[in-house]
Amino acid sequence: MLYEVKPDGVAWVTLNRPDALNSFTGDLLAELAAAFHQARQNEEVRVVVITGAGRAFCAGQDLRANPDAINDLKTWLKTTYRPMLMALQDLAKPTVAMVNGVAAGAGFSLALACDFRVASAKARFVPAFGKIALVPDSGMSINLPRLIGYGRALELLGLSRDLTGEEAFAWGLVNRVCPPDELVDKTTELAGQLAQVAPLAFSHTKDLLQRAPLLTLNEALALEEAAQGRVGSSADFREGLAAFEEKRPPRFSGK
Incomplete structure (x- = not known):
């Protein structure tokens, strides 16, 4: 795995097993979890981009590298995938x-666990699990219907249907789709825009939206009020007001 923080505050995390289509091993999952923890603790990191080296994003679990995983999938998921996914969730960036x-x-x-997805027109989204008589895991059962709804999620998973990048965009699964030679530029553009948003406000907004489907209106209002109270006392809020009054772009610090 490669980890690089650019001067613009964007950390690039690259799965670097191109000969194996960047498939997961126990070691790679641990490295990803460590990278997400590192990005969380580094105040200079404003955005995290995850991609794969070579011609694949990630082909899923490498069963040849970890054959014992097949013997106890429950334990394998709990001890390797869950720590990585929770570290990604806890990033708050x-x-x-x-x-x-x-x-x-x-x-x-x-890809579903990330906040945004930018896809090449040649990308392919493959549920895979049903083809070998497994259920979706690694958060797919919650994140997929959140993005495209129950009906389409069940169609995709129940029929083990693949989606192209263009289809994924039409279904609302990805935020951007572009020709392969524009992918890095389009992703860099989006990451650059995200690096300029107010960090505290974004993290609270993200938390509110993730909790919302399970809340009553009264509970959601209470969470909004609490979050607004926290960000309303931040230096970023004061900077936002000053920038608005002075008709200039804000310079948010995350404080």
Whole structure:
């Protein structure tokens, strides 16, 4: 795995097993979790972009590298995938999946776990699980219907249907789709825009939206009020007001 923080505050996390289509191993999952923890603790990191080296985003679990995983899938998921996915969830910073090729199985799940997805027109989203008589895992069962609704999610998973990048965009699964030679530029553009947003406001907005489907209106209002109270006392809010009055772009610090 490669990890690089650019001067613009964007951390690029690259799955770097191109010969194996960047499929997951126990070691790679641990490296990803560590990278997400590192990005969370680094105040200079404003956005995290995740992609794959070569022609694939991630082909899911590498069963050849970890054959014992098949013998106890429950324990394997709990001890390897869950820590990585929770570290990604706990980032509280914008995350972008740059899907450059196939995203299959748990690799598809990783893309879904990000806040935004930018896909190449040649990308392919492959549920994979049903084809080998498994259920979706790595958060796919919650993140997929959140994005495209129950009916389409069940169609995709129940029929093990693949989606192209263009179809994924039409279904609302990805935020941007573009020709392969424009993918890096389009992703960099989005990441750059996200790096300029107010960090505290974004993290609270993200938290509110993730909780919303399980809340009553009264509960949602209470959470909004609490979050607004916190960000309303921040330096970023004062900067936002000053920038508005002075008719200039704001310079948010995350404080």
